[in-house]
Amino acid sequence: MNLLLLSNSTQHGRDYLGHALDTVTGFLPAGARLAFVPYALADHDAYTAKVRGALAGAGIDVRGVHEGGDPSARLGEADAVFVGGGNSFRLLSTLYRTGLREALIKAVGDGLPYMGASAGTNMAAPSLRTTNDMPIVEPPSFEALGLxxxxINPHYLDPDPASTHKGETREERLTEFLEENDVPVLGLREGSWLRVEGDRAVTGGERDARLFRRGSAPREIASGSDVSELLRITAAFDARA
Structure with a gap:
């Protein structure tokens, strides 16, 4: 697998993808034909135009998979694929409906580089169960791409000890997930990402990550850390869900 999984595509005070542009353009070299999957947002044309504008200066040719014909055929014409952020439930539902879920699994398994941001990063995991999003639609299954x-929990937020809000913190929600499922969760804070090349996985970006495992306290993972051990785990999900 050749993956770049961003926690977020927009960083406060930066242009779209600006905080990770050097990493993105290293992953997508000049002249690359990039198939963009805009299904996490409602306006596919506007979303594709936004990505096209952000990467035009790097000489990357962005083509939306919705722009005529079979979306799956766009993967065969591309040098890489980018699955954008938005609502993860809407994204996964559309991947199922268009047949793009199966096409992505095959294409990436055959070597097509995959870049995701936020919801697109959620798709790389086995399941949708650690997304932060509201289920605005119901996909046929929570089963994602399993790359x-x-x-992964993109946009991971640390508990704020000064907050008067009494709802669950992100840490509490991930702890609840681990009570029902025995599979690690890598919390990616804003500005961080995960790079996977073959059997090696390394965290990156401006901020550290946080790793959650069943039966142990959350652990800080410094940016630049090798987390390849996570690629060798066997996940155990609650079959009832």
């Missing part, structure tokens, strides 16, 4: 064997 990696562990879960």
């Amino acid at each position: 990696i064997p562990f879960q």
Whole structure:
């Protein structure tokens, strides 16, 4: 697998993809034909135009998979695929409906580089179960692409000890997930990402990550850390869900 999984595509005070542009353009070299999957947002044309504008200066040719013909055929014409952020439930539902879910699994398994941001990063995990999103639609299954064997929580937020809000923190929600499922969760804070090349996985970006495992306290993972051990785990999900 050749993956770049961003926690977020927009960083406060930066242009779209600006905080990770050097990493993105290293992953997508000049002249690359990039198939963009815009299904996490409602306006596919506007979303594709936004990505096209952000990467035009790097000489990357962005083509939306919705722009005429079979979306799956766009993968065969591309040098890489980018699955954008938005609502993860809407994204996964559309991947199922268009047949693009199966096409992505095959294409990436055959070597097509995959870049995801936010919801697109959620898709790389086995399941949708650690997304932060509201289920605005109901996909046929929570089963995502399974490009990696562990879960990711993009946009991970640390508990704020000064907050008066009494709802569950992100850490509490991930702890609840681990009570029902025995699979690690890598919390990616804003500005961080995960790079996977073959059997090697390394965290990156401006901020550290946080790793959650059943039966142990959450652990800080410094940016630049090798987390390849996570690629060798066997996930155990609650079959009732």
